[in-house]
Amino acid sequence: MLRDIDLRLLEIFCCVYEKKSLTEATKCLHASQSTLSFHIKNLEKQVGQKLFYRKGKSLVPTTIADRLYDYAKELMDFKLRLIEDIGRYSGKRGGLVRIGASSIPGNHILPELVGKFMEDYRGNVSVELVIGDSIDVYARVLRGELDFGIVGYLPEKGRVESMQFYEDRIWAVANPELEERTYHLEELKEVPLVIREEGSGTRRKVEEVLMRYGVSIKDMNIVATVGSNEAIKGILRYVVGFSFLSEYAVRKDNFLVKLRIANFEPVTRRFYLIRDRSRPVPIIAQELIEFLILNSKTMF
Incomplete structure (x- = not known):
């Protein structure tokens, strides 16, 4: 026994x-x-x-x-x-925060914000930042492996507490050899497409918008499916094709060009800050959440 x-x-x-x-x-x-x-x-x-x-x-x-x-x-x-809690009564603030984020907030938004937050605590706070696709981060938040997450796609809204975070735009971008003309969506079915994996929030949003135009991603000429935006940019240096990438991912890129598509605007989406509604968040994690929400209204 x-x-x-x-x-x-x-x-x-x-x-x-x-x-x-x-x-x-x-x-x-x-x-x-x-x-x-x-x-x-x-x-x-x-x-x-x-x-x-x-x-x-x-x-x-x-x-x-x-x-x-x-x-x-x-x-x-x-x-x-x-x-x-004992640390609060002894005048010591800090602890460990476990964050999950999809690739865009994880690589382009959170590092600066988390760094500023850690600076305020002067070594008394430790952060574990896990970067994965939106579905993986969502699942790990529900399993209690992460205190909270920031994702671009919500598989189920009812199981988590969520709030809107940053806004993002997804652009159709391409190898420079495709810059000269304007394409119609039907014509793009023949052009090589490099796309993110199925769990990606970027891909989910693009699929959702294309369906409104009567186009399925399955009808496109997908030549590569990859797990990161950097991999997409690397492939498009050698493949005369296109992809859909976040504005954050291409902000400092001097090679890719914006693909002109007739009657098709860049896709707008939100990132969401999520936490398990049934699980209490550690005090230091709650303080970081409040810091991120406050700064999301003032930065960028």
Whole structure:
């Protein structure tokens, strides 16, 4: 019968569970794989159940691990709130904030804002910024792996608390060899298209707008599907084709040109700041959220 459990082992377990890899977990826990493996085996002895199975280089959680993770995350969140609360009464402000962001806010908007916020705390705050596609960030916020996220697409509005953040415009951009003429949407079906992956908020928004014009992305001449805006820009240096990219992504680009499309305006969209409505946000994360909202009205 389980009588006690080591909270430090649960902290290690949470990281290994989220990373699904001992190799990746070493980066956030700053311990060797052998040490982490030893701790996981000790936890398995305490629980009396197998927690992971190895599949190639990845670790697959067992059913009991899934259940344990839910409780362990609650304990870790409680620990963070406790440390922060005691810190407030002792006059020390700070802590860890875990943020997720899709590629545009993660690469072009948040770094400067987060840097200014951290400067105010003079080393008392630590930030983990995870950059992924909108669907991945949304899911990780719901799983409690992130305190909040900023995304360009909301898969489901009801499950999270969301507020509008920055506005963005998505332009049709192309290799300079396509600059000379104006295209109709039907003609673009023959032109090579480099597009973001399916979980991308940029792609979702573009697909939504094209459908209003009666055009499906599946009818386009897609020659490459990639996971980053930088990859798209790199490919279009050699492929005489086009893509749809955020204004932030092309702001400092001196190679690509805006593609002229008859009766087609740049796509406007919003980024959303999201958090799990059922999970309390740590005090320091709430302060960062308030800082971002305030500055979103004054910057850019």
